[in-house]
Amino acid sequence: MSDGTTRRLDLKGITKAFPGVLANDDVSFSVAPGEIHALLGENGAGKSTLVKMIYGIMQPDAGEIRFDGELVHVASPKAARAMGVGMVFQHFSLFEPMTVLENIALGLDEAISYADLEARIRQVLKTYNLSLDPHRTVATLSVGERQRIEIVRALLLEPRLLIMDEPTSVLTPQEVAQLFDTLRALAARGCSILYISHKLHEIVELCHSATILRGGRVVAECDPRAESSRSMAEMMIGGALKEIEKAADRSFGVERFIVGGLSLEADDAFGTSLKDISFSVRAGEIFGVAGVAGNGQNELMLALSGERSVESAGAICIDGNPVGTLDAEKRRRYGLCAVPEERNGHGAVPGFSLSDNAILTARTRKNMVRLGVIDAGVAESYTNEVIGGFAVKTTGAKAPASSLSGGNLQKFIMGREIMQAPDVLVVSQPTWGVDAGAAAAIHQELVDLAARGSAIVVISQDLDELMAISDTMAVMNEGKLSRTLAVGEASVDEIGLLMGGVHGDPDATADYTGATHAA
Amino acid sequence: MRLELVKRKQPSRPMLYLTPVFSVLLTMVVGATIFSLLGYDGPGAVWNIFFVPALDPNKWQDLGIKAAPLILIAIGLSVGFRANVWNIGAEGQYVIGGLAGTGVALATWQMEGWWILPLMCLAGVAGGMLYAAIPAFLKTKLNVNEILTSLMLTYVSVQLLYYLMRGPWKDPEGFNFPQSRMFTDSQMLPEIGNTFVHYGVPIAFIVALLAWFILSKTVFGFEIRVVGAAPNAARYGGFNRTRTIWTSLLAAGGLAGFAGILEAAGPYGQMVPQFPTGYGFTAIIVAFLGRLHPVGIMLAAIILAISYVGGEIAQSSIGLPNAASGLFQAMMLFFLLATDILVNYRVRFSGVRSGGAA
Numbered sequence: 001m002s003d004g005t006t007r008r009l010d011l012k013g014i015t016k017a018f019p020g021v022l023a024n025d026d027v028s029f030s031v032a033p034g035e036i037h038a039l040l041g042e043n044g045a046g047k048s049t050l051v052k053m054i055y056g057i058m059q060p061d062a063g064e065i066r067f068d069g070e071l072v073h074v075a076s077p078k079a080a081r082a083m084g085v086g087m088v089f090q091h092f093s094l095f096e097p098m099t100v101l102e103n104i105a106l107g108l109d110e111a112i113s114y115a116d117l118e119a120r121i122r123q124v125l126k127t128y129n130l131s132l133d134p135h136r137t138v139a140t141l142s143v144g145e146r147q148r149i150e151i152v153r154a155l156l157l158e159p160r161l162l163i164m165d166e167p168t169s170v171l172t173p174q175e176v177a178q179l180f181d182t183l184r185a186l187a188a189r190g191c192s193i194l195y196i197s198h199k200l201h202e203i204v205e206l207c208h209s210a211t212i213l214r215g216g217r218v219v220a221e222c223d224p225r226a227e228s229s230r231s232m233a234e235m236m237i238g239g240a241l242k243e244i245e246k247a248a249d250r251s252f253g254v255e256r257f258i259v260g261g262l263s264l265e266a267d268d269a270f271g272t273s274l275k276d277i278s279f280s281v282r283a284g285e286i287f288g289v290a291g292v293a294g295n296g297q298n299e300l301m302l303a304l305s306g307e308r309s310v311e312s313a314g315a316i317c318i319d320g321n322p323v324g325t326l327d328a329e330k331r332r333r334y335g336l337c338a339v340p341e342e343r344n345g346h347g348a349v350p351g352f353s354l355s356d357n358a359i360l361t362a363r364t365r366k367n368m369v370r371l372g373v374i375d376a377g378v379a380e381s382y383t384n385e386v387i388g389g390f391a392v393k394t395t396g397a398k399a400p401a402s403s404l405s406g407g408n409l410q411k412f413i414m415g416r417e418i419m420q421a422p423d424v425l426v427v428s429q430p431t432w433g434v435d436a437g438a439a440a441a442i443h444q445e446l447v448d449l450a451a452r453g454s455a456i457v458v459i460s461q462d463l464d465e466l467m468a469i470s471d472t473m474a475v476m477n478e479g480k481l482s483r484t485l486a487v488g489e490a491s492v493d494e495i496g497l498l499m500g501g502v503h504g505d506p507d508a509t510a511d512y513t514g515a516t517h518a519a
Numbered sequence: 520m521r522l523e524l525v526k527r528k529q530p531s532r533p534m535l536y537l538t539p540v541f542s543v544l545l546t547m548v549v550g551a552t553i554f555s556l557l558g559y560d561g562p563g564a565v566w567n568i569f570f571v572p573a574l575d576p577n578k579w580q581d582l583g584i585k586a587a588p589l590i591l592i593a594i595g596l597s598v599g600f601r602a603n604v605w606n607i608g609a610e611g612q613y614v615i616g617g618l619a620g621t622g623v624a625l626a627t628w629q630m631e632g633w634w635i636l637p638l639m640c641l642a643g644v645a646g647g648m649l650y651a652a653i654p655a656f657l658k659t660k661l662n663v664n665e666i667l668t669s670l671m672l673t674y675v676s677v678q679l680l681y682y683l684m685r686g687p688w689k690d691p692e693g694f695n696f697p698q699s700r701m702f703t704d705s706q707m708l709p710e711i712g713n714t715f716v717h718y719g720v721p722i723a724f725i726v727a728l729l730a731w732f733i734l735s736k737t738v739f740g741f742e743i744r745v746v747g748a749a750p751n752a753a754r755y756g757g758f759n760r761t762r763t764i765w766t767s768l769l770a771a772g773g774l775a776g777f778a779g780i781l782e783a784a785g786p787y788g789q790m791v792p793q794f795p796t797g798y799g800f801t802a803i804i805v806a807f808l809g810r811l812h813p814v815g816i817m818l819a820a821i822i823l824a825i826s827y828v829g830g831e832i833a834q835s836s837i838g839l840p841n842a843a844s845g846l847f848q849a850m851m852l853f854f855l856l857a858t859d860i861l862v863n864y865r866v867r868f869s870g871v872r873s874g875g876a877a
Contacts, residue, residue: 329757360756
């Protein structure tokens, strides 16, 4: 941190309006050289819009951006990079069949030879103590390594401000620790970092200062080291955060959902095959499946929901009925409902009305069809029940799904499945991209559904989420599922190791394993 | 200065219905200009092609007869198009349907009975379905693009027609002309009252209304829409894409085959090498101009029928070439697709900009 006379980045009165919304309203804050500054806010608070303006993807309607004291007009990302601003996006833009080196070369504004580029990459890797093989094909890399490519790509430009958008959402705890080391080293060399995240404990651990946005406005500035996760969460949502209410004396009933020896070939070259997966979930139990993305969770979700059927009917049983060979609709008749990770185009059809989206999965269990003809009245009244029951903010059952915000659509989808009173519910990333308020509501609904005697499977990459709501959990790694752990007994470190430790760095894993053995 | 297309958040609904009308109007204006520049009476051509058939009650029966096969085929195609199944080979399915029905007619020659005509129709539907089953099989088993297979099979069907007309099915009493025997009374569609409109015309309109009910009110119609809009959501909802590809191709093939036999047993009264007149291709224009909606398709089919009948009038009255009506039809599709872009996107002129957006 410097004395702060010349701020690295200084925003004054930034305002940006879209048709119908004021995404940023008079936003002002500044970042000192070498400072790690958190930008916090719920979904739709205006974080992305603000960052896009700093990186030149959009231009503000009003206000000024100063960089190192100089008033700038950031016309494009290219201009931003030339100025010394780098950005690592939440979603990577990498070509899987190409090598690390080729991918980095593609993203550069200048043309330099592969040999020179490789030398520079190795220099950056050495400086920041990162491990990455420039000649590996991206498809063979873990998510953490892929993110490293994006970071190296940004570091090659020797940025003076690095923007990180939700960088840890796909990393194991060990990978997160490594990333933080890199970021701290970077900050120590004078690079400012604008860190966007909703994981508050990380911000407490990493950041020097934080700006909190709500509804497009700055509502607070704070020093995260002096705050708790809870106090920042409450500033973010502008109210008290509700705790999940879980009965302390809850007990589990019979095994309702039994998966035994489930194997499934991946259906494309970059998928992961499932290998001999077995677990069981009792009535009233929430079973969490942790793991780093791309270790077979998508395939597991498809196999459990019935979107892909498996060869052996007995590999999946609901209350004793073998359903492995049945499609999603027939499994619903046996009481299995599911919520996939992706909302748009999978959990819901964006162009369809909410009512039509209710027909998509609730038509059988809610008797919306008579002799092949859809009863639109029944569908609409069920849709209204879901909207009311789950406090979905919308203009009504006829509103297209695409008109809902991510969190509201997720509430609608969860509500649509939960209100069908499923015996077994399988959900993937239930609170992905959902604001804290909606996430808390969704978690509570899952806990309540379990309390009513359903068996629930939650597949999530968010360990905090699984630790908070599940009773038992297992970890997926390379298509295999670990033994089941009771949540009270499992430590984050142990789960992190089951996730595959530090991906792509066997030494670190070995060190770590050694350390735990020693301890 | 640069031209950019920016996606609209939500396309305007009225515009979605108005653009087909705009595209017809644009076709008239541009058509008149082109033919004037070519030295014809341009406004006269447009008048003859678009207005004379619509305003002259003597031509209305003709319009119905031309619209009927277009409606049937376009309804079938619209089912597939909604589900993103691109059957471009309705012309071939129409020809095979006509041939299958003709086969029954030739087999029942010199027989009489009420059952002959329904049997011919059944054969026509089955023939079209079987022919559409080839691209369906190739698509679902081997993932072969149905656009290519269905289109190429059209040319196969035409060769089969030529072979049958010049060989096995040639009328033995036909002075060696390459055409089949004339159908008998039991094999021909009766005409309504004292008009020359055959029963295929009301049947086509009834089929369109049935299709409207099925597509908008039933689970099957819902399935077609979901598979087209979001294949992953369809699978999640328990719908099977393979089944949808099969049903939509079979529906399109069956209706095209039905249209084929209605034409053969109606206006033609026999099978001739000139049987494929492009209804199967024109129906693609009808389906899109009608916004894949059965009611829209009925209206669009009438407009295209007008251009067919008007094209013939313009040939004799102002000496327009035979290809003129095809040109006008193509322009309609062209302008529809062009105006559709403007419905879905906004044109923005961006000023001086260094570099592009990431």
